[in-house]
Amino acid sequence: MNSELEKFEKIKASGDLPSPRGVALTIMRLTSRDDVGFIDIERAIKSDPAFVGRLLKTANIAARERGRPVVSVPDAIKVLGITVVRNLALGFSLVSGYRVGACPNFDYGAFWSRAIVTALAMQAILRQTRQASPDEAFCCGLLADIGRLAFATVHATEYSRLLESLDLPPTAGDDAERMILAREAERFALNHDELTVAMLADWGFPQTLIEPIRFRHRPESASFAADSRSEHLLAALRLADGIAGLCLAAPSDRAPAMARLTGRSIALRIDLDMLEGMVDAIVRDWHDWAPMLSLDSPPVLPSFGAMLAEKDVVSEPPAAEASAAQAPLRVLVAAADATLRASLERLLIESGEQVFVVGDGEAALERALDVQPQVLIADWQLPVIDGLRLTRILRNTRLGRGMYVLIVTAPVEEERFVEVFDAGADDYLVHPINERAFLARLRAGARVVGLHEEVRRDHEELQHFAAELAVSNRRLHEASVTDALTGFHNRRYAMERLESDWAASTRSARPLSCMMIDLDDFKGINDRFGHAIGDKALVAIAGVLRNALRSNDTICRVGGDEFLVISPDSDATAIAACARRLMVAVAALKIDSGRGIVPCSVSIGVATRGETMSDTAALVKAADDDMYRAKPGGRRPADLPYA
């Protein structure tokens, strides 16, 4: 048994590790048997109505593109698959069972909020990149930090002391995370990432899905093959971490959180536009999920675009690297002949390089993917996969394209060397090796490797600049559609947004409503109290609107004292009720001018898309007309014709 597993078994033996209960336990037991039928699982699920609701919700997110809602348990199982259903049951049962606990400095609410945002982010990222099942990724994201909860459960008092001594904000970056990991390892012999990996493996999660968790805060130590699923999942997990960090950051910490996020999205070729749509959708889903899981209410977050415009966001620069000229070369030597191997190894070590040695082609391939050498020295006559075939295989991978390849061969006629170059090798050495010639060739190789590294670094820097430029462009765009006083979008944005919500309502045949809100006698307020107090009133009324409306309503300031609210999925009754609520809330405002309370009231016009309405202009006009009917003097809530 390896030592990590041994340490995990010790913790597990305490019997206190977080574990599934109720229906989750039944489903896990059932799915571990070969003879279990679909009906048994369906029956187990149906015994827990709360789980049925959550399962249907997940299935409907998964099936968004198919246009037909999932309304039954068998349908949900078909959409998600038994494994995902089982892992969802596990995850949700842990959320319900460990909402509070005995570790005083562990914030259980923040832990689960972060978990659900990470889960939603993993699902959204994988839906975009399609490198793994988004629903499996959801489960993996939900439980990606479960080791932390496990420490808080098994070692409540000690873990609380450890957290107190570190006193780090929950959204700190990699450096802070590494500090926690190091202290946990010192104290408990395992860190929470290792414990998470062990727990998920114990629950039967597939290795490729959970292994990236081990490296989520130290990606430079991961040695996944280039373009492998694990490498991709690691990048996805880091981006999901970044998204969760941004969503949970205090407003003053959003700029560094945003910087981490934009840097990480580059690795997955997710541009800012995609990221924006993704983050805004994740925040909306979070608002839906939180009450379903009885989690803390999510904060009302500005849109991604508004957060991007908030501060000077600069994406993470590419990691600083030692100059390739000074760093030792990573050289892989692949030769069956022990004397040849030993002499190459000696020469390379003497010249200060980092050497890895293998005896056949298959081992060479495996080792190459693992250590990612910059130089490969391979014997032509290598067993299993010969040197030329090995070169061809590696040249077809991203990793192998930049490698400097030297083929070692016994003397052959000149003609045959063509084959060496045709296979993609850079040079050859004739055995027995002339030491001076070998070292000269190695220097030539080092020069080429150095150039490759330079190109790669330049490319990364260019990507970094491109990301920064995209951020600046986005910020400029955001500023051009944002009202500086209230932070709401302006008329230009309102009209674009209305068009897209109109199109969505046409596609889905769902209602679309809007509200035109106009402050009453605002000129009088300015004249009586001064412009500064007028501004204060505008900001206060904007705050009322922000707090009173749903997260998927769009509020725009379309004139000096006019706001337009676009409300998808609201019918005439709902929008009227909403207008009444707003009027009451604004009337209750007490804005102190220093010379008495400022009288605040609004007139609101409402309109709902009807069959005779041809376009968005007609909808806005209807709301406008309704608002003017309410003036002058402001319409009282009771005057609104709908109860």
Ligand SMILES: Nc1nc2c(ncn2[C@@H]2O[C@H](COP(=O)(O)OP(=O)(O)OP(=O)(O)O)[C@@H](O)[C@H]2O)c(=O)[nH]1
């Ligand atoms: N303080 C402040 N005032 C503004 C701002 N933008 C526009 N205004 C003022 O808002 C007032 C709007 O006046 P009107 O359009 O006559 O509307 P009203 O006085 O609210 O009258 P009714 O709409 O009929 O109730 C004007 O005096 C503008 O100068 C702003 O950003 N800050």
